[in-house]
Amino acid sequence: SAVISQKPSRDICQRGTSLTIQCQVDSQVTMMFWYRQQPGQSLTLIATANQGSEATYESGFVIDKFPISRPNLTFSTLTVSNMSPEDSSIYLCSVMTTDQETQYFGPGTRLLVL
Amino acid sequence: AQSVTQPDIHITVSEGASLELRCNYSYGATPYLFWYVQSPGQGLQLLLKYFSGDTLVQGIKGFEAEFKRSQSSFNLRKPSVHWSDAAEYFCAVSPGGGKLIFGQGTELSVKP
Numbered sequence: 128s129a130v131i132s133q134k135p136s137r138d139i140c141q142r143g144t145s146l147t148i149q150c151q152v153d154s155q156v157t158m159m160f161w162y163r164q165q166p167g168q169s170l171t172l173i174a175t176a177n178q179g180s181e182a183t184y185e186s187g188f189v190i191d192k193f194p195i196s197r198p199n200l201t202f203s204t205l206t207v208s209n210m211s212p213e214d215s216s217i218y219l220c221s222v223m224t225t226d227q228e229t230q231y232f233g234p235g236t237r238l239l240v241l
Numbered sequence: 242a243q244s245v246t247q248p249d250i251h252i253t254v255s256e257g258a259s260l261e262l263r264c265n266y267s268y269g270a271t272p273y274l275f276w277y278v279q280s281p282g283q284g285l286q287l288l289l290k291y292f293s294g295d296t297l298v299q300g301i302k303g304f305e306a307e308f309k310r311s312q313s314s315f316n317l318r319k320p321s322v323h324w325s326d327a328a329e330y331f332c333a334v335s336p337g338g339g340k341l342i343f344g345q346g347t348e349l350s351v352k353p
Contacts, residue, residue, distance in 0.1 A: 128287070158339050169331065169343045170285075219284055223339055228273045228292065230341055232285040 129154050129222055131233035139239045140210055147206045148236045150220035155200040158223040160230065161193070165216045173218075176203040210240045243268045245334050245344035253350040254322050262317040262347050264332030272334040274315040275341070276306055279329040288330075291315065302326070327351045 130153040140146050150159065159176040174182040174195055182195035197203040207214050217237050221230040244267045254260050266272060273292050277285040289300025296308040306317045315332060332344040 131284075160339065160341075169345045170341075171343075172341065175339060221285075221341075228335055228337065228339075229275070229287065229290055230339070231287060232277070234284040237282075 128231045129156060129224055131220065131222060131231060133220060133233040133236050135236060136234065137237040137239075139241060142211050142240055144210055145206055145208045146210065146238060147204050148218055148220075150203045150205070150233055152201045152222050154224070156222040156224050159197060159203045160221045160223075161195060161203070161205045162219045162221065162232075163216045164219060164235070170219065173205070176205075176220075207238065210238075212240045214238065215240045243272065243334060243336055243342050245332055245342055247330075247332055247344035247347050249347045250345070251348045251350070253352060255352045256324050257321050260317075260319045260322045260326070260349070262330050262332075262349070264315045264317065264344060266313050266315065266332075266334045268313075268334060268336060270336075271308075271310065272336050274306075274308060275333040275335070276300065276304070276315075276317050277331045277333060278302075279331065279346075281328070285331065288317070322349075322351055324351045324353065 132151045134149045161173040162170045164170045172185050173188045174184040176195050176197040178197045194206045217235045219235045221232045246265045275290045276288040279285050288304050291298050291308045329346045331346045333341050335341050
């Protein structure tokens with residue numbers, strides 16, 4: 128499995144600001160994903176990060192709120208824009224390697240919006 | 242639409258006792274099935290997965306799961322629980338193509 132790191136590991140932000148979360152993998156992967164885990168809840172897929180093209184967003188998530196980049200096969204960023212307290216969550220990236228259909232998760236970024 | 246149900250929100254077992262966490266899914270065909278564990282303050286760790294073949298799959302940390310097509314279930318078991326097993330457990334299914342659908346999770350507490 129791949130080794131996945133996320134930065135920052137946690138942050139406290141003021142409403143109205145934006146935060147960019149980075150996801151770095153130690154090897155080339157086929158697919159990268161971003162999930163949100165709201166307090167006490169399960170994980171919900173935000174989008175699939177596509178290399179060199181626009182991300183594919185799930186219903187209920189839009190690019191203006193969660194812009195995503197994936198410039199190469201080992202790196203992706205998720206920005207949480209114009210934050211409100213409702214955005215307080217854990218944001219996790221995951222990757223799918225050559226072991227197709229199996230996703231491995233990063234440690235998550237714990238975000239608190241005041 | 243595909244869905245995953247974990248009927249038990251919270252389970253408490255005594256250390257050394259056996260454990261079974263339930264998972265039921267709704268999907269027209271046999272999906273890819275997974276169990277993940279999330280320890281407090283941690284990300285998700287893959288315990289085991291089922292794609293096809295033998296319906297009893299072995300995972301890490303002494304866990305196993307059994308796929309039962311007739312019951313649309315994929316229950317997770319461990320014969321003897323350790324205190325370090327206290328965590329949140331998530332069942333997930335994938336119809337393919339990378340989309341992963343999670344259940345609500347079961348929080349496991351272990352009594353000494």
